[in-house]
Amino acid sequence: MTEASTSTRHEGHARHDRHAIALMGNPNTGKSSLFNALTGARQKIANFPGVTVEAKIGTTRFENSEFTIIDLPGTYSLAARSPDERVATDALLGRIEGTPKPDGVVIVLDASSLDRNLYIGTQVLEFGLPAVVALTMLDVAESRGIKIDTEKLSKTLGVPVVVVNAPKGKGIDELKGTLHRALHHPGKKLELSYPDDFKRGVDTLHAELLDLGVKLGFTPTRPEALRLLVDGAGPFFDECEEVGGEEWTRKFFEIRERAAAGRSLSMLEAQTRYGAIGQWMREVKQAEAREGRTRTDVVDGILTHKLWGSLVFIVVMGLIFQSIYSWSGPLMDTIDGGFGALGDWVGGMMGEGALKSLVVDGVIAGVGGVLIFLPQILILFLFIAILEDLGYMSRAAFLMDRLMSRFGLSGKAFIPLLSSFACNIPGIMGARVIEDRNTRLTTIFLAPFMSCSARLPVYTLFIAAFVPQIKLLGFLELQGLVLFAMYWVGVLFAIPTALVLKKGILKSKVTPFLLELPSYKMPRPKAVGRVLWERGGSFVRRAGTIILAVSVLVWAAGYFPRGAEIDDKHDAAIAAAEGAYSEAVVSFDPEADIESALAQFKAIDDAHEERTAGLEGEEPEVEAATAESDKQREAEIAELAAKHPAAFTDYENWLKLEEQRSEIENRRAGEHLENSILGRMGHVIEPAVEPLGWDWRIGMAAIASFPAREVIVATLGTIFNLGSEEDEESQTLREVVQNATRPDGSKLFSLATGLSIMVFFALCAQCAATLAVMRRETNSWKWPLASFAYMTGLAYVAALVTFQVAHALGG
């Protein structure tokens, strides 16, 4: 934006200036609440290329100034061992494209653990940007007998200190005012007393870096030289090595060795910083020796207790899983039904043809396919937000770390993976809580192995059709056992996958599991609501577009090309059937009022339908009621038939016509599908899926189910000429699947085929939504593509082995 356009947009103000401000500090310091208190609803998520962390950007006003606030990820140090950790420094120096260069920085410090908070504080102050300290949690500190002299703290650090309590809205205006003043009076750079030889090392390295500056494309600062000297590795080092070559690397390690003089530089840095902090604290902080246990200590005594802690954990996890699994059901049904009704309504107003099909089967079904995931996402994030706000999430990680670390994961991976059993999407999004990049990527990669609820329709259909209803050992239902086994298939493959990933591609040198266990706090409804709003919105906006596009694409592949000769053939068939019917009508007694008699027959059918509309299931009462109603219908029809024999014959003919019509329409849908791109693809891949016991129809259904696994049920329905309104419980689809034959007349499906399809769907990555979310969360197409290729390959081989073994055993 040019200067001119800025001033015209805000005309009326005498003077107007804009400043970008970075917000930095440890996690759990109330940094996010401060950001929210400052910016309100005016915020968006900043996209950083190449990393999996994100920042939020918002704006706030003070008098005539506008502040753009950049909320950087909470971190304990600026030491950057990975690109994710490097983001904070890059953002601070304005090196991220699309993110404004900060003119100042607000350092958020938690008064209740000021020493540790000041560690990154000293690192940031060394950059010498105009800075203000926002001191949070002063009330918590005071309740623990800690008194902070804010004036002395300000004097010591050389920057203004403002006490804030963001949830109560205290100190926000003062912070803005102080910030405004500080921006016009740059602070003095913090100078810590490092040993002289170390300082010389930093200067020498800084000079070397400045020489390299042209090739790097930016001007490295002295604090960066210090970081590089101490860290001796990481993304900045890699960058320098790349442009500087071997010569540079050799020089670097020479400088580093001289500066270290046999000491550990990390130790030297930590001792210098914490040494200074310790000295300041003697002046600034007064801690009464209170031996009493804090509220957090008492609660932790229960929540991390060997027995009670484990019990509470199991109950909480059970509750989360149950709610995602069952609470979301009614909501999902409502969304599903709503979009179905919308499709019918819109479809009813449009003429037949490609446009109607695009709108109804492509767009409306696609949008419904996006929104259907919202209930599960929101329910999981409701729990995560409450537990995170409460401080329980880190305790859960503490409890589960031992178990998860056996698979190379961390305790924090437990909740995302557990919730993946309900739906992989919230599971993948939930992996955000894992700070370590490699552990987070491994968790994201593993989430789709957990058998989500969309696989259930596939399992139920094929288990009902092919697994005999027998009991093992007198009480174990074989069908239930097979279903249970299907859930384990994914886990069984996930474990070696995790081990290979963590030993191979995603090997971290060491993934330290250093986790702060923050004090317990009451969850704030506003903060929880904000998380739900953000996560839901982010899913709909960012993943939704991809899911919708894929749905439309698959719709088009199943719709085009539209063979005119197929339509002609079936139109002719319908015309012939209708002609035969009309001819039969004409042959009746023209005097009889056939129309009204026919209407009476139809009314009897409608009444029967109405009576049985709510009756579903296989319970004896339901069946009895249905039979009762049917008996009534037959009696009424017989009575009416006796009165109007001619109309009865016509009624019978009309029923036949209806049946013929729907048969023809189904055949038409089936032939169109076979003729479509999708159908042709099915034929193309037939040789590849043959060893799995599949034919082209199953292969095509598998391709068509790419947007979502459960689509295979509807596709099989269509392709077996049943119409696409079938669901997994319908008797007919199950029977048709049982009775479907190959061209030579042999049965298409067997137990072996059923098992092979189930195993394939347990392991494949047939879910556009999951892949879209994976892309969104990893900020790269690499991971979803790798996941798709790996899981499809795995699913294929596993299905192949399953079929061949089951077939050989006579399944």
Added chain:
Amino acid sequence: MSSQTLDKLPAGASGTVLDVGGEPALQQRLLEMGVLPGIEVKVVRFAPLGDPMEIKVMGYSLSLRKAEAAHVTVERA
């Protein structure tokens, strides 16, 4: 006299850190989190499955794995 590694301290015991070692990234993380020579630490508890452990350092609670704590040498109080 009684220097030992942090993972060997029983729950409830305190000590003063003498040295912090380990692989560079781990050592740096421990130091940044306030586990450095001269600082007092107290073992609060071990997780139900025996690992990780929770310690109090610089007035806050930190959880770390025993394998990580094994790189911290302490003088038991």
